[in-house]
Amino acid sequence: MAMTDVLSAEDIKKAVGAFAAVDSFNHKKFFELAGLKKKSHEEVKKVFQILDKDQSGFIEEDELKFVLKGFTPDGRDLSDKETKAFLAAGDKDGDGKIGIDEFATLVAES
Template identity: 75%
Template sequence: MSITDLLSAEDIKKAIGAFTAAESFDHKKFFQMIGLKKKSPDDVKKVFHILDKDKSGFIEEDELGFILKGFAPDARDLSVKETKTLLAAGDKDGDGKIGVEEFSTLVAES
């Protein structure tokens, strides 16, 4: 399954384009722009599993830095600051990574 099986390629392209400048990434706006906020809980979980590149059941800090590439291969990497901000927003239990339930909560809060 690819990300474009769940989300519109056009919406993804627009969202990636909106955050090309360094330090401009806003996960709340991004999740809304790509239409993830409107998806069913099952679809949000499917997107999580696509973004979990090492299939560990978690999106760790190093994977978060490349999260935009999970949506579009030519997207930029997040800065260290953006990555830490996203991790802080999503890591509810303080274990240094985002699990599927935490990701679902992060999207729902957007």
């Protein structure tokens, strides 16, 4: 499944482009611009599954670093600072990774 099966290519491009500068990433604004905030719980789960590259059921810190590339191949890597901030925002139970429910909560909070 491709990200464009869930989100529009135009919205993805707009969202990724808005955070082209290093240390500018804001997950709340990104989810809004990408159109993810308006999606159903099932669609949010599909996006999570795409981002969960190793299919572990969690998005770990090393997967978060490449989250923009999960939306589009020409997305940049997140900086270590951005990755840690994103993980801190999403990791509600403190286990060092983001599960599907945590991801859905993170998107809903945006």
